[in-house]
Amino acid sequence: MTFRTLEDDITIMLPEDFDLEANLGYLTREKNECMYEIEDGFITKAIAIEKARFLIQISVIANKQMVVRFLDAAQPVEEWHREEIVKYIREWFDLDRDITPFYKIAEADPLLKTPVEKFRGLRVIGIPDLFEALCWGVLGQQINIAFAYTLKKQLVEAFGECMEWKGKKYWIFPSYKQISQRTTSDFSNIKMTLRKSEYVIGIAKLMASGEISKEELMKMSFQDAEKKLTQIRGVGPWTAHYVLMRCLRFGSAFPIDDVGLMNAIKVLRKMDRKPTKNEIMALSASWKNWESYATFYLWRTLY
DNA sequence: CGCCAGGTGGCTG
DNA sequence: CAGCCACATGGC
Numbered sequence: 001m002t003f004r005t006l007e008d009d010i011t012i013m014l015p016e017d018f019d020l021e022a023n024l025g026y027l028t029r030e031k032n033e034c035m036y037e038i039e040d041g042f043i044t045k046a047i048a049i050e051k052a053r054f055l056i057q058i059s060v061i062a063n064k065q066m067v068v069r070f071l072d073a074a075q076p077v078e079e080w081h082r083e084e085i086v087k088y089i090r091e092w093f094d095l096d097r098d099i100t101p102f103y104k105i106a107e108a109d110p111l112l113k114t115p116v117e118k119f120r121g122l123r124v125i126g127i128p129d130l131f132e133a134l135c136w137g138v139l140g141q142q143i144n145i146a147f148a149y150t151l152k153k154q155l156v157e158a159f160g161e162c163m164e165w166k167g168k169k170y171w172i173f174p175s176y177k178q179i180s181q182r183t184t185s186d187f188s189n190i191k192m193t194l195r196k197s198e199y200v201i202g203i204a205k206l207m208a209s210g211e212i213s214k215e216e217l218m219k220m221s222f223q224d225a226e227k228k229l230t231q232i233r234g235v236g237p238w239t240a241h242y243v244l245m246r247c248l249r250f251g252s253a254f255p256i257d258d259v260g261l262m263n264a265i266k267v268l269r270k271m272d273r274k275p276t277k278n279e280i281m282a283l284s285a286s287w288k289n290w291e292s293y294a295t296f297y298l299w300r301t302l303y
Numbered sequence: 304c305g306c307c308a309g310g311t312g313g314c315t316g
Numbered sequence: 317c318a319g320c321c322a323c324a325t326g327g328c
Contacts (some may be wrong), residue, residue, distance in 0.1 A: 137309085144308035147326055193323045195312080236311050260309045299309075 006070035007077045010086060013065050017099050019121020020060040026125055029303050032149035034156050034171050035132075044071065046163045046170035049084045055163050055170055056085065063121070066093075072165050094123040094249065102290045106297070111268055111283055115297040124296045126246050130214035131176040131207055133247035134232075137239035138199045139192065145303060154190040155200075179204035199234025206232060214247065222250050245292040254291035256280055264298040 020041065028038050036045040043058040053074040059067050068089065070077060090096055103120070106112035127133035135155070140148040159174035159182070179201060187197035206212040212232065217225045225248060229240035238255045245253035255261065262274040265283065269275070275283070287294045 138311095140308095141310040142308070143310090143324080144326070146308090147324090148309075150325085191324060193325095195323065199311085234311070238310055242309075255309075258309055259307085263308095302309095 006073060007082065009070075010068040010082060011065050012068065012086060012089060012095070014060070014063060015095055015098065017103070017121055018060075018063055018093070018095070018123065020063055022119050022122035023093065023125065025119070026122060026300060030145065030149050032146065032153055034149075034153045035173065037168070037170070044170065046172050047085060047088060048161075048172045048175075049081050049088075052078075052081055053161070053163055053172065054081065054085065055165050058089065072163060074163070088128050091128040091249070092126050094126055097123075097249075097251075099123070099293065102293045105286055105290055106294070109286060111265065112287075112294055112297060114268070115301050119297055119300050122297065122300065124245065124249075124292055126249065128247065129173060130212075130217070130243070130247050131179075131204065132173040133243045134203050134235065134239070135173075135200050136246075137242040138196055138203070138234050140242075141196070141239065151190065151192050151196075154192075158187075158190060176204040176207035180208035196234070202233050203235075217248055222252055225250070245295065250292065251289045252291050254284070254287075254295060256284075258295070260299050260302055261295055264301050268298075268301065 024038060024041065024043075027033075027036070027043065036043055038044075041059060045056055045058070047054045047056060054070060054077065055072040057069045057071050059069070061067060066089070068085065103116055106116040127136060136148075136152065139151045139155070143151075156171045156173060159178055161172045161174075162169040163172070164170075182201055182204075184194055184197040184201065187194075187200075190197070203212070212228070217228060220228065222244070225244060226237075226240050229235050229243060230237060235243075238257050241253045241255040244250040245255070256277060259274075261280070265271070265275045265280065266273065284291060284294065
């Protein structure tokens with residue numbers, strides 16, 4: 001890519017409950033992650049805004065402000081691009097939510113007390129792109145997390161685009177338009193089930209036709225959005241809630257059937273078996289509208 | 304080797 | 317409608 005003079009850095013002021021280490025702890029939990037790179041506290045990521053491509057590097061100063069630097073761009077950086085990138089980052093780190101009510105609940109909750117002490121300042125890290133969030137949910141079904149990352153890497157490297165910078169590749173998740181034109185035979189080198197390939201292509205087609213869009217889902221009530229999502233083939237209650245939590249940002253999203261959630265509760269309560277759904281419902285009775293945060297913090301206790 | 308991983312759709316009685 | 321089952325692969 002040719003050299004260009006890039007625009008000035010962007011500064012984003014951070015909310016009170018933001019801790020860089022807590023968030024980097026989540027972002028670095030899996031070495032196989034291919035959607036960004038973390039090094040020396042810097043987060044480097046390729047971002048697509050429609051047809052434009054940017055390579056940005058995020059750093060955080062004293063947990064007070066985020067600095068976004070443009071390392072590279074495939075075209076001039078326009079003002080509206082900068083606005084969209086800020087929007088993306090605010091969604092990614094959930095910067096527009098005041099999470100002090102969650103801490104109030106959690107500090108009085110025997111199950112959440114220790115996790116919130118340990119991970120204070122962690123936000124629910126989002127997946128702002130709906131297609132990426134749905135695919136990531138589908139890929140993660142029923143398999144261990146490390147393997148899910150392997151599958152995502154295979155999918156991204158097979159169909160995504162990358163930006164190269166200083167000898168490294170930074171990937172952009174494949175678009176639904178691109179995947180909607182593939183068939184399951186194109187997925188033969190990706191070691192996921194045929195069923196999952198069908199789900200991913202089906203989701204891409206629904207998005208390409210406009211039947212499913214983030215914009216529309218964001219306008220819906222929680223229950224309507226959940227219903228719309230579970231009508232998609234391959235999206236059951238777990239995946240729907242996962243997407244409601246990580247992309248659509250409903251605080252009350254709650255993947256209650258999640259085996260990781262069950263195991264976290266089992267360990268924290270020193271149980272010799274997994275809790276039942278009824279037991280989890282009883283334990284979570286006071287989490288109203290913060291189920292997503294509670295779940296995310298409980299997951300962090302495991303990996 | 305068997306069982307479990309951030310489940311789901313399809314089939315059966 | 318509840319109860320099974322297959323599904324690709326890796327770690328332990």
